[in-house]
Amino acid sequence: MSSKTLNLTAQVYEYLLANSLRDTPVLRELREETAQMKQGRMQISPEQGQLMALLVKLMGAHRTIEVGVFTGYSSLCVALALPADGRIVACDMSEEWTSIGKRYWERAGVAHKIDLRLAPGATTLAALLKEGGAGKYDFAFIDADKSNYGTYYEQCLELLRPGGLVAVDNTLWSGDVADPAVKDADTVAIRALNARLHGDSRVELSMLPVGDGLTLALKK
16 A cells, blocks of 8 residues: 555666557557657657546546647547547648548557647637637646646636546656756746646546646546
8 A cells, every 4th residue: 555656767667568558550650650750759658648548538528628749649648549430620731741640540449530730739729719610628638838727727627518637648747846956947837727727626637647747637
């Protein structure tokens, strides 16, 4: 028994993956290709992708949002978990990075579930709201530029139905959010959002030490 979260040594982490991760060749190959990139650390961990897929299935989600696609691993995890008529509105700015994801989405047979929109995330989310999307979505994942996390959160919360879930990535930020001496713009932005969510009575909240920190906010 333990009164706090277990510290994951390399050995324990490998055990976790060996006894929990249910991988597919397409997921594994996308992770491996992304890991070779200079920006490869931006990819979410496989156990986080599997957790989000499980949450989507538990919720019976059909309509989801992703802000920040990168090479499409998180989109692929969620799309595989969605039913045949499920859809993701995937927001990103990079045609180069998302083109990698599109290859794997096609291979996995889920490309038809992913509506990729190349534009600033806040612009796409505002368009969804203007189209009457408020309260129509089940799940949203935020993993984009940290300075706009607060904006994305408010827009996604408005787009979600009651009982919908926002998942926010990087909320532990390699531990920097806990160090008051670290004051770069990204850390300050994440720290501010964490405090904001902690006091937000519109949601039920849990910050999990998964990956780089994953905060789940359930809309009341």
